[in-house]
Amino acid sequence: MKVIPYGGAKTVTGSCFYVEARGLKLLIDCGMFQGLEERKNREPFPFDPKEIDYLVLTHAHIDHCGRIPLLVREGFKGKIISTEPTAKLARLMLLDASKVMYENYKTALKKLQRTGKVPEPPLYEEYDVLEAMELFKIRLAYGQEYRLSKGISLKLRDSGHILGSAFVELEVYEDKRHKRIIFSGDLGNKNKPIVHDPDTPSLADYVFIESTYGDRNHKGFEESKEELLDAIRYAIGKGGNVIIPSYALERAQEILYVLREFYEQGRLPRCEIFLDSPLAISITKLFTSHPEFYDRETYRVFLERNPFELPNLHYTKEVEESKAINSISSGAIIIAGSGMLNGGRVLHHLKYNLWREECAIVFVGYQPRGTLGRKIIEGAESVRIFGEEIAVRAKVFTINGFSSHADQQGLIEWLSYTSKPKRVFLVHGEEEKMKVFSKEIKEKLGFESHIPDFGENLEL
Ligand SMILES: [Zn+2]
Structure with a gap:
C-alpha cells in the first residue's frame, strides 16, 4: 500500500492524504491551502478525483475540508465518511467559504473592470457545496468499525480537537500481513472545555501525526x-x-x-x-x-x-x-x-x-x-x-x-501509546518546528520519524 501527502506536508494547511491499498483509493481530508500557499488551491488535483472511492473527513476546519466541493466539481463521486457533527459543521463552513469567495470575486470584478482585466472565478460555488453534502453518506460513531472493502476497515476515534473531530485508525490486511495506520487529524489540547480529551490511540505500524506545536509547550x-x-x-x-x-x-x-x-x-x-x-x-x-x-x-x-x-x-x-x-x-x-x-x-x-x-x-x-x-x-x-x-x-x-492543538508534551504522550511504530510521519506543521519535534520524539520515545514532502510516495 502507499500513502502520498498532497497537502499538510511541511505546512499547516491544505491537509490531504492519498491512500491506495488493495485497489481501493481513498483520501483522508481535502483541505484548503491558506496564507502563502493559497495559490495551490488553483492547481489541479495530482490524482483523478473520479477514481477516489472514499473520503474520510477528520473534522470540519476549512484546512481539512475546504476543497471537498472542488473535488466534487472535478468528478469525485465516492462516499464521504465522518462523524455526525463534522458533517453538519462542514456544511456551515463550506457554505460560508463559497459565500466569501463569491463576495471577494464580485469586489475584484468591480475593481478590475476599470483595467479591462477579469478576476479569477471563485474556486467553487454554493451549488457545488450542496452537491458535496449529498456525498456525506456515512456517519460513524466514535469507535464504530466500518468495512471499506475486503481486507480494509477503519474506525474514527475522538481526537478532542473540536466538536466531532476524529483521528483515523485504518486497518489493512495485505500480503498476509495486518497493518494499522493512524492518521492523527488535528489532536486536541487536554483540559479544555466543551470537548473531551483526545482518546489514546491503539498500537500502530505507521503513524501520521500533526506537528503544529511540535516545538513548544503551551501555558496551562x-x-x-x-x-x-x-x-x-x-x-x-x-x-x-x-x-x-x-x-x-x-x-x-x-x-x-x-x-x-x-x-x-x-x-x-x-x-x-x-x-x-x-x-x-x-x-x-x-x-x-x-x-x-x-x-x-x-x-x-x-x-x-x-x-x-x-x-x-x-x-x-x-x-x-x-x-x-x-x-x-x-x-x-x-x-x-x-x-x-x-x-x-x-x-x-x-x-x-x-x-x-x-x-x-x-x-x-x-x-x-x-x-x-x-x-x-x-x-x-x-x-x-x-x-x-x-x-x-x-x-x-x-x-x-x-489552542485546540496539543502541544509538544501532549503530542508525545499521545504518540507513546502507539508503542513503537515502524515509522512515524510528521505532517501538518512548519518544517523548522517539525525538526525540533523529530529530535524530541527520538530522545523521549526512541521512535524514528520522517518529514515527508508534498507528493512523496510513501510505501508502507
Ligand atoms: Zn483543526
Whole structure:
C-alpha cells in the first residue's frame, strides 16, 4: 500500500492524504491551502478525483475540508465518511467559504473592470457545496468499525480537537500481513472545555501525526484564561475596546464559554460583548444541539443553562449591525473572524481600534506565516488594512493556551501509546518546528520519524 501527502506536508494547511491499498483509493481530508500557499488551491488535483472511492473527513476546519466541493466539481463521486457533527459543521463552513469567495470575486470584478482585466472565478460555488453534502453518506460513531472493502476497515476515534473531530485508525490486511495506520487529524489540547480529551490511540505500524506545536509547550489553560481577563481589564479600564480575532468554529464558542464563567464569577468588568460573525453564530447554535459530544463539565453546565450565553452578549448577524459597532469607542469585547486576519469583519474592527493605545488585540489562535496576524504578533509598527496604513498602537496579547492543538508534551504522550511504530510521519506543521519535534520524539520515545514532502510516495 502507499500513502502520498498532497497537502499538510511541511505546512499547516491544505491537509490531504492519498491512500491506495488493495485497489481501493481513498483520501483522508481535502483541505484548503491558506496564507502563502493559497495559490495551490488553483492547481489541479495530482490524482483523478473520479477514481477516489472514499473520503474520510477528520473534522470540519476549512484546512481539512475546504476543497471537498472542488473535488466534487472535478468528478469525485465516492462516499464521504465522518462523524455526525463534522458533517453538519462542514456544511456551515463550506457554505460560508463559497459565500466569501463569491463576495471577494464580485469586489475584484468591480475593481478590475476599470483595467479591462477579469478576476479569477471563485474556486467553487454554493451549488457545488450542496452537491458535496449529498456525498456525506456515512456517519460513524466514535469507535464504530466500518468495512471499506475486503481486507480494509477503519474506525474514527475522538481526537478532542473540536466538536466531532476524529483521528483515523485504518486497518489493512495485505500480503498476509495486518497493518494499522493512524492518521492523527488535528489532536486536541487536554483540559479544555466543551470537548473531551483526545482518546489514546491503539498500537500502530505507521503513524501520521500533526506537528503544529511540535516545538513548544503551551501555558496551562487556567493561566491563559487569566491572561484573557487581564487583557479585558486592561482595555476596558483604559476606556478602550477588546478585539479578539477568532476562528468561528470551536474557538469562538470557547471564548464565550470562558466569558460566561467570568461573568458568573462576578469577575467580568462592565462591558458589551459582540459575536460579530454570522458563521460563528450559526455554529454556536449547532453546538447547543449536540450536547452528547460535550465533556462532563460542559454537559453539567448545559443541564442548567446554555453554556455559551451571557446577558450582555449580542449576536450581530447583519452587516448594518456590525457597522454600528464601529461607533463604540469603549467597553466592547468584539469577537470576529477571520481568526488569521486574512479577511472578514475583524479587519473593520482593527481599522477602528488597532491604532488606539487604550485598546487590546487578543490573539488566541495560531497565526501562520504570511498572515496579517503574524505581522502584528511579530511587532510590525504599522500594517496595511483596506489599502490604508494603520499604526499598531493597541496592546497586543498572544495567548497560546487556548489552542485546540496539543502541544509538544501532549503530542508525545499521545504518540507513546502507539508503542513503537515502524515509522512515524510528521505532517501538518512548519518544517523548522517539525525538526525540533523529530529530535524530541527520538530522545523521549526512541521512535524514528520522517518529514515527508508534498507528493512523496510513501510505501508502507
Ligand atoms: Zn483543526
